[in-house]
Amino acid sequence: MLFRSKGAAIAECQRGLAFMDDLAENSGGISVRLRGYENPSAAAVRISAAIRNLYVIGYRSPEDGRPEQWHRIQVKVNLPKAKVHARSGYQLP
Numbered sequence: 001m002l003f004r005s006k007g008a009a010i011a012e013c014q015r016g017l018a019f020m021d022d023l024a025e026n027s028g029g030i031s032v033r034l035r036g037y038e039n040p041s042a043a044a045v046r047i048s049a050a051i052r053n054l055y056v057i058g059y060r061s062p063e064d065g066r067p068e069q070w071h072r073i074q075v076k077v078n079l080p081k082a083k084v085h086a087r088s089g090y091q092l093p
Helices: 007-027 041-052
Strands: 070-072 089-091
Antiparallel strands (some): 070 089
């Protein structure tokens, strides 16, 4: 369907896909794209593995944190073949 679209529609679609990629990266998620001819099985396996291996770690920042400041965080795992999807930081509301 994308190949039938006009230039403006293609650019809008590309901006939307880039937005979803950024959203996934900034929130610790994953983004999976399928081309029109691809079998969705590989994507389903990747999504299933991400859900199956999901751990949620919570953190509460100190009350004296500055709202305008970006707080960098880093998550490390000491397991072979482990993949970590995590935010690179946060900003207090």
